[in-house]
Amino acid sequence: MVSFTGHVLPVLATIAVWFFATGLIAWAANRARATFARSLLIAGVTGAAGLVAVVVSLPMEGANGAMLGFAGALAIWGWHELAFLTGGVTGPRRDPCPEGAGQMARFRFATGAVIHHEIALAATGMIMIALSWGQPNPIGAQVFALLFALRLLAKLNLFAGVPNASTDILPRHLSYLTSYFGPNRFLPLLGVSIAATIALAAWLGVEAALAAPDADAVAGSLLFALAALGALEHLFFALPLRDGALWGWAIAARDKRAHVNTMRGL
Numbered sequence: 001m002v003s004f005t006g007h008v009l010p011v012l013a014t015i016a017v018w019f020f021a022t023g024l025i026a027w028a029a030n031r032a033r034a035t036f037a038r039s040l041l042i043a044g045v046t047g048a049a050g051l052v053a054v055v056v057s058l059p060m061e062g063a064n065g066a067m068l069g070f071a072g073a074l075a076i077w078g079w080h081e082l083a084f085l086t087g088g089v090t091g092p093r094r095d096p097c098p099e100g101a102g103q104m105a106r107f108r109f110a111t112g113a114v115i116h117h118e119i120a121l122a123a124t125g126m127i128m129i130a131l132s133w134g135q136p137n138p139i140g141a142q143v144f145a146l147l148f149a150l151r152l153l154a155k156l157n158l159f160a161g162v163p164n165a166s167t168d169i170l171p172r173h174l175s176y177l178t179s180y181f182g183p184n185r186f187l188p189l190l191g192v193s194i195a196a197t198i199a200l201a202a203w204l205g206v207e208a209a210l211a212a213p214d215a216d217a218v219a220g221s222l223l224f225a226l227a228a229l230g231a232l233e234h235l236f237f238a239l240p241l242r243d244g245a246l247w248g249w250a251i252a253a254r255d256k257r258a259h260v261n262t263m264r265g266l
Contacts, residue, residue, distance in 0.1 A: 006063070007217055010067075014229070024250070029085035030169070030171050047079030049072075049075060050076040050079070053071060056072075057072060058131065059136055063214050066137065067218065069139040070140070070143055073143035077144060085174065087173055091112050092116070093113045097110070097179040125141070125148050128144050146227065147226065162182070162187075162190055163190075164237055164240055168243045190238060197227065197231035205224040
């Protein structure tokens with residue numbers, strides 16, 4: 001039976017955290033470069049606290065343990081995201097894709113542009129899975145693994161090409177990454193990705209609804225909400241919706257700064 005505290009509240013909390021955390025990371029990554037060191041320090045401390053939270057939550061079997069592990073995993077994920085968007089952990093290649101590069105060459109160049117970030121995510125995920133193996137509350141590792149899988153699928157779709165590769169919140173110092181995106185088109189990969197993520201979200205939603213009250217329901221609802229947001233992200237690839245419409249408040253300072261610099265250049 002669906003309950004407010006066991007199902008609805010965790011979903012609403014996930015949506016709120018997703019919206020504001022994404023905006024906060026976009027805001028920090030689009031500020032002046034002089035602020036990056038301090039932002040990364042704060043994010044690093046937060047990520048370390050998140051790892052502690054995940055470890056502490058492992059033996060906890062109640063709803064509080066599920067929420068603690070979930071929050072810890074998101075803190076670690078946010079640390080990785082900010083490290084990527086500030087350009088701190090991306091890849092050895094920092095140049096646009098050469099014109100006329102073939103598909104395999106473009107894939108090799110694109111991999112070189114993000115490989116350090118992918119290795120860091122994979123290594124963190126394996127550490128979290130190892131720590132959570134056989135523990136009563138593995139929600140932290142489950143959340144991180146789900147986010148990693150959804151993000152990797154999104155990157156593959158961007159490389160292949162999607163109708164709407166919105167990049168409003170991408171910092172300008174990473175604008176070269178858009179040269180590795182495929183042309184604007186709807187491919188079977190995107191259709192399969194949308195169907196698969198919706199099916200995953202539906203399965204997790206049913207499992208959460210059928211779960212026993214308290215911890216199982218909360219953990220299932222949290223995973224369902226993340227999967228549903230992942231499905232929404234892939235739907236956005238097919239719809240004419242700019243991410244700036246959702247997080248314009250987070251990048252407003254960047255656009256204002258660019259306007260001031262342009263006026264000074266005049």
